[in-house]
Amino acid sequence: MTFAEFMEAQTRRVDAYLTRVLPPRDTPPTHLHEAIHYTVFAGGKRVRPIMTLIACGALGGDTEACLAGAAAIEMIHVSSLIHDDLPCMDDSDTRRGQPSCHRKFGESTAVLAGDWLLVYPFEIVARAAEEGAFTPDVAARVCATIARGVCTSGIVAGQVLDLEAESRDVTAAELRRIHELKTAALMEACARVGAAIAGAPAQLSDTAARSARALGLCFQVVDDILDVVGDAAVLGKPTGADSENAKSTYVSLHGLDLARDMAAQLAAEARDALDALPDSEWLLRGRQLIDYVVGRSS
């Protein structure tokens, strides 16, 4: 199976699970449920849930049991996209080439759909434990891990710093901190959730988390590079937005060449961490995911 086929197959698994656990779009309140389905199935690359499954599989766990954790993290990610796009935040009219949630369903529904998607993951994880996918002990750890990826050490804090940075120049250290919080923290949560569901010892969970953090930062550097050199049609969003908004990025702070070096360096860090894990089919997929993130064009 090629890596592209692997990604497709895992995306289908994640999507099937999401379809099963989300309320049908035609059940009341339909406007809310439609907004949720619209954004959850908007063609996201499912990098986070697949990372979660890979971490679980590479640490010897049952990836079927891990689907709840993977889907939970994807919902959190989708929620953050909806709220980030709001007029009072990044004010984005489109997302993945389609109208953003608030453009399509109105601002109040977008806020509420985002709220819903922030909370439902915890119900999903608790329910999976009730159904025996993992022990309640693991469920509690998964809930705490996901919450940490959102709150003061996660995406919410990152978005606060990101918005504050818009009005001034930021240092390289500040930019890195923003991306650690906005992107790397939830990627780290993917690894830790997968590890928790695999029942992996703390040391292996830390190893997977170190790799995931580096990959998260790499992901963000590549994002900044694609905003300069990417193809708008492939990306599904206009390029040049960062420089138009005078936004500090890895490229604006370090230049394109150095940004590329940094992406490669972070990918190497992510790969190196994986050397400590036992060889397996899933670990191979983890290495391929790193290659994919650093080499992606969208």
Added chain:
Amino acid sequence: MTFAEFMEAQTRRVDAYLTRVLPPRDTPPTHLHEAIHYTVFAGGKRVRPIMTLIACGALGGDTEACLAGAAAIEMIHVSSLIHDDLPCMDDSDTRRGQPSCHRKFGESTAVLAGDWLLVYPFEIVARAAEEGAFTPDVAARVCATIARGVCTSGIVAGQVLDLEAESRDVTAAELRRIHELKTAALMEACARVGAAIAGAPAQLSDTAARSARALGLCFQVVDDILDVVGDAAVLGKPTGADSENAKSTYVSLHGLDLARDMAAQLAAEARDALDALPDSEWLLRGRQLIDYVVGRSS
């Protein structure tokens, strides 16, 4: 101890716990943490967390262990107030006589503070289990219960229906449904969380939940009555807002006298359900809380 003294003492317990678990307001990102402290400590009556403690105590549980559940529900409630006040929702400039969160801290921070307060509760509950306040099994049940009070059968769905109802006349059944979702569902969650932490059997949890649902609806009818006959200075908000906004309320649909009858009837339902529970000091406080809700002037 009078009931007022009891409420004060319990409020102090809840506030002390919240102070302990919230990140200090002067830690980064300070703007976010200040907004969180501002709204969490804005003088709320703490009805929900105290209901949670009462349910736990009345069902024989240790209310000290229950503080995490009580604080978690209060955070969810505060989050819903912040988001409900946003310009795209109810557009309220004040809350409890003070500037609402987005008026004080800006709209983006208000969205993010609300997001933070929706997710942190799950970390608090998971951490309390790690610290031995209750078993992970109970933590998972508490997380699922709280999430149900928020999502499709809770406050988010209620706010969606409430906003949809603004543009048209609603029937009495529709209005009741909105209040079941917006108010009664989280009140029911209080009872179920307290019952879960007390380790009460399902039947007793259901009994407490039935009382809490009735009390939640009663709370809402009284709110509608106070908007017509209340004292703005005591309420901390202007009265007459509902009729000014042509909003359907129990009073506009049924008239003041019938609305008062309904409040009394719902309070009686809430009291009657409690007859099935064994007598105790905490149960007495539960009865007094019902009297307080139906008789309150703010």
